[in-house]
Amino acid sequence: MQEHDLSFVRTEMAIAEAPPRSAQGTGHWLRTNLFSSVTDSVLTIVGVVVLILIIPPLVDWLFLSAQWTGTDRTFCATTVQGGIRPDGWSGACWAFVGDKLQQFIYGRYPFSERWRVDLVAALFVVLLVPLLIPKVPRKGLNALLLFIIFPIVAFFLLLGGWFGLPHVETPLWGGMMITLIVSFVGISASLPCGIILALGRRSRLPVVKTVCVAFIELIRGVPLITVLFMASVMLPLFLPAGTYFDKLLRAIVGVAIFASAYMAEVIRGGLQAIPKGQFEGADSLGLTYTQKMRLVILPQAIKLVIPGIVSEFIGLFKDTTLVSIIGMFDLLGSVQQNFHDATWATAQTPMTGLVFAGFIYFVFCAGMSRYSMFMERRLDTGHKR
Amino acid sequence: MASQDTLRAVDTGKVSPLYDPKVRGIFFQGLLFVVLVGFIYWIIGNTVDNLERAHIASGFGFLNRRAGFDVSDALIPFTSDSTIGRSLVVGILNTLLVSVMGIVTASILGFLVGIGRLSTNWLIRKICMVYVEIFRNIPVLLVIFFWYVGVLSVLPQPRQSIHFPLGMFLNSRGFYFPRFVWGEHAWLVGVALVIAIALAVFVKVKATQRQMATGQQFPVLWTSVALIVGLPALAFLLAGLPLSFEVPKLSTFNLNGGVQVKPELLSLYLSLSFYTAAFIAEIVRAGIMGVPHGQSEASYALGLRPGTTLRLVVVPQALRIIIPPLTSQYLNLMKNSSLAVAIGYADLVAIGGTVLNQTGQAIEIVAIWMAVYLGLSLLVSIFMNWFNAKMALVER
Numbered sequence: 082m083q084e085h086d087l088s089f090v091r092t093e094m095a096i097a098e099a100p101p102r103s104a105q106g107t108g109h110w111l112r113t114n115l116f117s118s119v120t121d122s123v124l125t126i127v128g129v130v131v132l133i134l135i136i137p138p139l140v141d142w143l144f145l146s147a148q149w150t151g152t153d154r155t156f157c158a159t160t161v162q163g164g165i166r167p168d169g170w171s172g173a174c175w176a177f178v179g180d181k182l183q184q185f186i187y188g189r190y191p192f193s194e195r196w197r198v199d200l201v202a203a204l205f206v207v208l209l210v211p212l213l214i215p216k217v218p219r220k221g222l223n224a225l226l227l228f229i230i231f232p233i234v235a236f237f238l239l240l241g242g243w244f245g246l247p248h249v250e251t252p253l254w255g256g257m258m259i260t261l262i263v264s265f266v267g268i269s270a271s272l273p274c275g276i277i278l279a280l281g282r283r284s285r286l287p288v289v290k291t292v293c294v295a296f297i298e299l300i301r302g303v304p305l306i307t308v309l310f311m312a313s314v315m316l317p318l319f320l321p322a323g324t325y326f327d328k329l330l331r332a333i334v335g336v337a338i339f340a341s342a343y344m345a346e347v348i349r350g351g352l353q354a355i356p357k358g359q360f361e362g363a364d365s366l367g368l369t370y371t372q373k374m375r376l377v378i379l380p381q382a383i384k385l386v387i388p389g390i391v392s393e394f395i396g397l398f399k400d401t402t403l404v405s406i407i408g409m410f411d412l413l414g415s416v417q418q419n420f421h422d423a424t425w426a427t428a429q430t431p432m433t434g435l436v437f438a439g440f441i442y443f444v445f446c447a448g449m450s451r452y453s454m455f456m457e458r459r460l461d462t463g464h465k466r
Numbered sequence: 467m468a469s470q471d472t473l474r475a476v477d478t479g480k481v482s483p484l485y486d487p488k489v490r491g492i493f494f495q496g497l498l499f500v501v502l503v504g505f506i507y508w509i510i511g512n513t514v515d516n517l518e519r520a521h522i523a524s525g526f527g528f529l530n531r532r533a534g535f536d537v538s539d540a541l542i543p544f545t546s547d548s549t550i551g552r553s554l555v556v557g558i559l560n561t562l563l564v565s566v567m568g569i570v571t572a573s574i575l576g577f578l579v580g581i582g583r584l585s586t587n588w589l590i591r592k593i594c595m596v597y598v599e600i601f602r603n604i605p606v607l608l609v610i611f612f613w614y615v616g617v618l619s620v621l622p623q624p625r626q627s628i629h630f631p632l633g634m635f636l637n638s639r640g641f642y643f644p645r646f647v648w649g650e651h652a653w654l655v656g657v658a659l660v661i662a663i664a665l666a667v668f669v670k671v672k673a674t675q676r677q678m679a680t681g682q683q684f685p686v687l688w689t690s691v692a693l694i695v696g697l698p699a700l701a702f703l704l705a706g707l708p709l710s711f712e713v714p715k716l717s718t719f720n721l722n723g724g725v726q727v728k729p730e731l732l733s734l735y736l737s738l739s740f741y742t743a744a745f746i747a748e749i750v751r752a753g754i755m756g757v758p759h760g761q762s763e764a765s766y767a768l769g770l771r772p773g774t775t776l777r778l779v780v781v782p783q784a785l786r787i788i789i790p791p792l793t794s795q796y797l798n799l800m801k802n803s804s805l806a807v808a809i810g811y812a813d814l815v816a817i818g819g820t821v822l823n824q825t826g827q828a829i830e831i832v833a834i835w836m837a838v839y840l841g842l843s844l845l846v847s848i849f850m851n852w853f854n855a856k857m858a859l860v861e862r
Contacts, residue, residue, distance in 0.1 A: 114588035121587050128589040288495040292502065302840040304801035306815055307832065314828040318516045319509045399605035406607075406808050413608055420615065431615040439604045439612070446603035 143436070146172030148429075152180070158427040174429040178437045181419050185437075188255015188410055194247060198258055201235045205265075213452065215459060228269050251329040255410035257441070263333055263401045263411065268394050270337040275344025280374065282345065283352050293345070300342035305403050309335040313407045332404045340397045347389040351382035384460050391453035395446045402442075413438050513829070522826050529554070535820055537812045539728050550821055557817035558838055564735055564813065565800040565842075571739035572799060573792075576746025583751045594747065601744035606802050609741045613733035614809045621729075624716070633713035633724070641727040642714040649708035658701035659694070666690035730811035734803065742799045746792065753788035754780065785857050793850035797843050804839075814838055 103109060115125045148157050148166075157174035158164025178185070187195050208227040211217040239262075242248035254262075281293030300308065312335030317326055355378055363373040383390070405414030416434040419425065483489045517524055529551035536546045540556045541563065582594035601609070618638070622628065627637040635642040666689070673684035702709070714724030757780050765775040806813035815835065822831045 114586070117586060124585070124587050125589050128587075128593055131593070286491045286495050288499055292498065299836070299840070302843045303836050304804035304815070304839060306804045306807065307835045307839065310815075310819070310822075310835075311832050314822065315832060318513050318828060321512050322516055322519055395603075402605040402607040403805070406805075413605065413611070417611065417615075428620060431611075432620075435608060435612050435616050439608050442605055442608065443600070443603045447599070450603070 142171060143173050146170065147175050148172060149175050150179070151176035153424050154427050154430075157425070157429050162427060164427065172429065173436065174425075174427060174433045177419075177425045177430050177433055180425070181422075181434075184256060184419065185412060185415055186257045188258060188415055189253045190249060190255070190258065191247070191253070194241070194249055197238045197241070197246070197249075201238055202261075204231060204234065205261075232266070232269070251327055254329065256415045257412045259329070259404070259409055259411040259414075260398075260401050262329075263336055263404060264394075264398045266333050267336040267340050267397050267401070271340035271344045271393070271397065272390070274337065274341035275348050276379065278341060278345035279348035279352060282349055297342045297345050300339055301346065305336075305339050305400055306406060308339045309403060309407050311335065312338070328407075329409065332407060332409055336397065336401060336404070339400070340393065343396070344390070344393055347386050347393055348382065350389060351384075351386035352378065354385050355382050387460065388453055388457055391449055391456075395449050398445060398449070399442065412441060520826065524827075524829065526830055528821075528825050528827050528830070531825075533821075534824070537817065539731060539812055550825070553817050553821065554814065554834060557812060557814035560731075560806075560811065561800070561803055561813045561815075561838075562842075564731060564738065564803045564806065564811070567735050568738040568742065568799050568803065569796050571735070572742035572746055572795075575739060575743035577750050579743060579747035580750025581754070583747060584754055598744045598747050601741055602748070606737065606741045607805055607808060609737040610734060610805055610809060613737045614729065618729040618733050627716065633711065635714055635716075635724075638729070639726070640729050641732055642724045643727075644711040644713045645723070645725050647710045647712055649710065651705035652708040654701045654705045655698045655708075658697045662693045662697035665697075666693050669693070728811070730806070730809050733809060734806050734811050738799055738802055741802070742795055745795050745798075749788055749791045749795065750784075753784040753786075756787040757783045782857070786854075786859065789850060789854045789857060793847060793854075796846055796850070800842060800846065801839065 099105070103112075116122045151157065151174075155164040156176055157166070157172075159166045159168050159170050161168055183195075187198055190198060205227075208223065208231055212220065212223045212227060217223070237243055238246070239254070240249065240251075278293050278297055281289045282297060284290050284293070309332060312331045313328065316331050316334065317324070320326060359377055359381065360373070363377040368376065401411055402413045404411050405417065410418055416438045419434060420431045530549050532546075533548050533550050533553045534546050535553070537544050537553060537556050539560065541559045542552075542556060544552060544556050579594045579597055582590050583598065585591050585594075621636060621638045624637045624639055627635040627642075629635060633644045669684075669689050670686050673686045677683055712723045714726075715722050761779055761783065762775050765779040766772075770778070803813060804815040807816040807819055810816065818831045818835055822828055
């Protein structure tokens with residue numbers, strides 16, 4: 082009888098051999114990512130040359146040669162221009178930004194009253210941060226506080242004239258403060274207005290639909306600056322003679338109108354993506370129009386277009402710079418206003434101010450877009466079609 | 467009460483008109499209409515009142531008045547004695563000029579950067595990503611100031627102009643390049659060019675017919691290039707080289723002659739192009755990534771080369787995704803060109819603003835702005851829709 086001779090049965094896995102030297106380590110990474118072909122190598126070399134041309138001078142200008150401290154323009158000017166720097170010097174004048182930082186934040190808001198702005202900012206942060214963190218409970222109350230109570234408190238605090246606070250008129254406001262106020266009001270007004278306009282545009286009632294379509298297309302077809310001009314020049318004409326209409330309020334109205342039209346289109350995109358069955362289902366349950374929209378359609382529609390909404394917010398935040406053209410001094414406006422300030426006017430001042438402003442805008446916008454990516458991942462229920 | 471009402475409604479099969487959607491619809495629309503008409507009536511009343519108070523006559527009669535201001539960069543002859551209407555035409559032309567130049571440059575740059583973001587090369591990918599992230603996250607107005615105040619104002623005085631090859635100069639007063647001065651018989655070159663293009667189209671049609679019938683390919687591209695370059699060159703030689711250049715010359719304080727591009731136009735054009743290119747790059751990237759991988763794999767399996775695959779398989783499908791958002795970027799660029807007013811380039815909004823300050827005709831100027839921008843938007847939309855329809859999937 083033949084014996085089954087199982088002379089060898091492996092009981093444990095063989096140890097995997099290391100990949101060949103050519104397929105691991107830095108050398109492999111370089112070969113696949115930078116020098117995979119002749120064209121690739123040429124591109125890499127061109128890229129390196131471009132970086133060498135840009136990065137060292139940039140670092141030098143931003144940090145190494147930059148003037149960090151100083152009290153006036155002599156610190157940032159060359160000897161020919163009447164300063165202490167050697168000829169041919171070029172570097173960022175951060176001393177200018179340091180000296181003007183207060184103005185970039187508060188504008189010409191009186192020194193003794195700036196605690197009010199700080200308080201409003203602190204309130205804003207305290208109310209906003211919990212709203213942004215998904216785990217914190219009581220979102221409804223939080224939103225109510227932020228969007229209804231906070232603006233009222235902020236209005237009385239900033240403007241003053243009540244409760245013994247001195248009145249600070251809006252032409253004194255400026256800098257970052259204006260940028261944030263215009264964006265905040267614009268954002269909080271554009272979302273509800275946009276929703277109403279989008280619902281109106283999708284309505285079956287011809288008059289409602291026509292009015293909404295006309296409004297949206299008219300505003301979307303023209304540049305923001307004409308809307309702002311319209312708000313600043315034509316609003317006083319439209320109101321009864323003698324009505325005083327604050328300049329800041331005009332700018333805010335212009336920005337809000339403009340943003341609403343764009344927001345409406347984003348939300349319409351979300352509404353159109355909701356299957357018809359959802360509408361019919363809500364109808365068959367006997368919900369009224371308001372209930373149907375509030376409980377069934379809008380939560381789904383808005384969730385779908387969160388990336389679009391946030392990119393509208395980012396666009397709105399960037400567009401607030403345009404109020405500087407109609408004579409408000411927002412962050413960019415107040416930076417620009419100081420280019421020709423006699424104490425600090427040098428060849429380096431404008432560039433330094435612009436780089437500073439650019440950095441601030443970048444931080445805000447990049448922050449918003451990161452947050453939207455985070456929310457998108459969180460809200461992704463896997464229902465994507 | 468409520469239950470009784472419901473019961474009765476069920477019994478008779480009729481609903482109270484209060485709950486009839488049709489009746490409600492008519493009611494709400496009527497309400498909206500009345501409120502709207504009332505609001506407009508109120509506004510018009512106020513406006514008429516305010517205008518009378520300020521002694522401003524409404525109407526477009528002011529367009530025929532003397533302008534009284536000068537426009538430095540006019541494409542058509544313009545002096546301070548010209549009419550206000552003509553000044554607005556100058557503005558429209560400048561808006562068009564910077565928009566068209568910006569759209570062309572932004573498209574080219576945007577496509578390059580968008581493809582760069584998908585490159586297999588790590589370095590190129592990162593450089594393109596940094597470019598896109600920076601420009602998408604700062605305001606366009608800041609980019610305009612950056613070019614205008616930051617870069618172009620630190621350029622040297624005319625005496626220390628930076629020289630470029632072919633008689634081009636760059637200094638704080640702008641960019642100078644030679645003017646083409648066409649001599650006698652120069653029209654021959656134009657005629658030759660038209661004939662060459664017509665021949666190239668003919669060759670293309672014939673080559674397609676032959677490929678359909680026999681499968682043989684004809685080098686259409688090289689033939690067309692040879693025709694379009696060769697024929698005008700031949701005509702140019704035959705006509706006796708009828709072209710001379712008016713090269714800008716350095717005098718004591720300035721450059722004379724040639725074509726001057728003012729720093730305002732240059733910075734507006736550069737900033738609009740760079741800013742919009744970042745957005746176009748993202749659109750292009752999304753478009754190319756939207757083409758399923760199986761498409762290019764199938765194409766390789768059929769034996770097509772990478773270049774051919776990109777040209778015949780990937781790009782035509784990506785374009786379908788790209789065109790609609792690309793249209794809105796073009797419209798954005800055109801609308802952003804109105805920021806010219808911030809640096810004093812004489813576009814429609816800047817000139818309109820000057821006229822508005824001089825005459826106080828706010829309503830008319832804003833109406834002109836709206837009409838022009840809406841008209842231009844409509845034109846771009848129509849063109850891009852036509853292009854989109856041409857590119858759309860043809861389903862059999």
